[in-house]
Amino acid sequence: MKKLVKITAAMLMTCALITGCSSKPTDNNDPQTAATWEDQLGKKGVIAIGISPDYPPYESLDASGNMEGFDIDMVAELQKYFGSEDAPYEIEWVQMSFDTIISSVQTGQVDLGVAGFTYDPDRDVLFSEPYMESGQVALVNPDSDIKTVDDLKNKKIGAQLGATAEKAANSIEGADVQAVSSVNVLIESLKSNALDAVVVDIPVAKGYVENAGFVMLDEVLIDESTSIIAAKGNDELIAKVNEAVKAFKASDAYNELKEKWGMN
Numbered sequence: 001m002k003k004l005v006k007i008t009a010a011m012l013m014t015c016a017l018i019t020g021c022s023s024k025p026t027d028n029n030d031p032q033t034a035a036t037w038e039d040q041l042g043k044k045g046v047i048a049i050g051i052s053p054d055y056p057p058y059e060s061l062d063a064s065g066n067m068e069g070f071d072i073d074m075v076a077e078l079q080k081y082f083g084s085e086d087a088p089y090e091i092e093w094v095q096m097s098f099d100t101i102i103s104s105v106q107t108g109q110v111d112l113g114v115a116g117f118t119y120d121p122d123r124d125v126l127f128s129e130p131y132m133e134s135g136q137v138a139l140v141n142p143d144s145d146i147k148t149v150d151d152l153k154n155k156k157i158g159a160q161l162g163a164t165a166e167k168a169a170n171s172i173e174g175a176d177v178q179a180v181s182s183v184n185v186l187i188e189s190l191k192s193n194a195l196d197a198v199v200v201d202i203p204v205a206k207g208y209v210e211n212a213g214f215v216m217l218d219e220v221l222i223d224e225s226t227s228i229i230a231a232k233g234n235d236e237l238i239a240k241v242n243e244a245v246k247a248f249k250a251s252d253a254y255n256e257l258k259e260k261w262g263m264n
C-alpha cells in the first residue's frame with residue numbers, strides 16, 4: 001500500500017514536471033506563467049456552455065427536443081474562430097434553468113454562459129462585447145385593460161427568476177412580482193389569467209405577439225444589451241470570445257441570422 005502511494009506521488013510529480021498537468025498558473029500578470037484562453041477552459045478542446053432553452057428566438061427546443069435559436073446559430077459561427085480547421089473545438093451545451101447559469105459559470109462547471117444574457121454590473125461575471133440590443137417589456141392578454149406601463153401598478157407580474165425582468169417588474173409600484181424559473185410556465189400562467197402581465201426581452205415578446213396573440217406594451221422598462229458571460233479572472237478567454245464576436249458581427253452571417261430569427 002505504502003509503495004503504491006509512493007509510486008502515485010512520483011507519477012504525479014513527473015506529470016507536473018513534464019506537462020504542467022492540471023496545475024493552472026495563478027498569476028496572470030507574470031508573463032512567464034500567464035494563462036492562455038485554452039488554459040482557462042475546464043477541458044482542453046471543448047467549450048462547455050450553459051444555456052436555458054426556454055427563450056425563443058434566442059433559444060428554445062423544437063418539436064423533437066433539439067435546441068434552436070439565434071444563440072445556437074451564433075455559437076456555430078463563433079466556433080469557427082476556436083481551434084484550427086483540422087482540430088476544431090467541440091461545443092458542449094449544458095442545459096440548465098436560467099437562474100443557475102451564473103453560478104455554474106462562476107464555479108467552472110461550464111466555461112461560458114450563452115442565454116440572451118443582459119449586461120448588468122450587479123452580475124459578478126465577465127461580459128463579452130454585446131451582440132444584440134434589447135430591453136425588457138411587458139406582455140399582456142389581448143382582452144386586458146392594461147394598456148400602458150402605468151396600468152401595471154399593483155398588478156400580478158410574472159418574471160423569470162434571476163433575470164433582469166425580475167428587476168424591471170420590481171421597479172413597478174405596488175407590483176406583486178411572481179418570479180418563476182421557467183418562461184414557458186410564465187406564459188401558460190398569463191394565458192390562464194393567473195398573471196396579469198409577464199416581463200421578457202423585446203424579441204421574445206414580439207415572438208409571443210406573432211405566434212400566440214399576446215399584446216406587447218410599447219414602453220420599454222429597461223434598455224439593455226446582450227452578451228456572452230465567463231467567470232471573473234478568465235480574461236484571456238473573454239478576450240478570445242470578443243475577437244470571435246467582433247468577427248461574427250462584421251460577417252454577413254450576423255445580419256442573416258438576425259433576419260432568420262426576427263431580431264432586426
Ligand code: ARG
Nearest residue numbers: 052055115116117118163164
Ligand atoms: N435578458 C434577460 C437576462 O439576462 C433574460 C435572459 C433569459 N434567458 C433565457 N435563456 N431564459 O436576465
